[in-house]
Amino acid sequence: MEPIFILSLLAAAVFMLLIIGAPLKPLQWLGYGAIRLLVGALFLFFLNAFASPFDYELPINGVTAAVSGFLGVPGLAALVAIDIWFIP
Template sequence: MEPVYVFSILGGIIVLLLVAGAPMKSMRWIGQMMAKVVVGALFLFFINAFGTSIDLHIPINWTTAAISGLLGLPGVAALIVIKMVILT
């Protein structure tokens, strides 16, 4: 697609959202999910900081942060099991 069409479509979507308004419940839900992903990334950071003594390092990316943030401790336990049993 040509850039003119892409910018026209994006501009139309922005105008439509400004006129119609984005539903606030969905925006709140997206905000809560993003906050959980950030908390999951921080949790993985601390696991990596304290796990160096037992040679435990879980990479921090969107997938692992989402798993640890949305699933909580069972998600982190699953990541550790996957790292220790399957990948090594």
């Protein structure tokens, strides 16, 4: 399957969850988690976009997206601090 098709389906599912709402509690938790992961990936994307002139890049993967999505800006700052000071 094409990656763009899969991403379109995921975006449509998240959009439907936002508009209609999930009737079941587990689906609400899945929707909440998916939205948080997307927000975390956006945080990382914008960090990489604005930090590229300084030759800094933080990888965008599931773990970093989850940390920055669920913890917000303090989580993103913690990832940057860990990357700068603890990871050579």
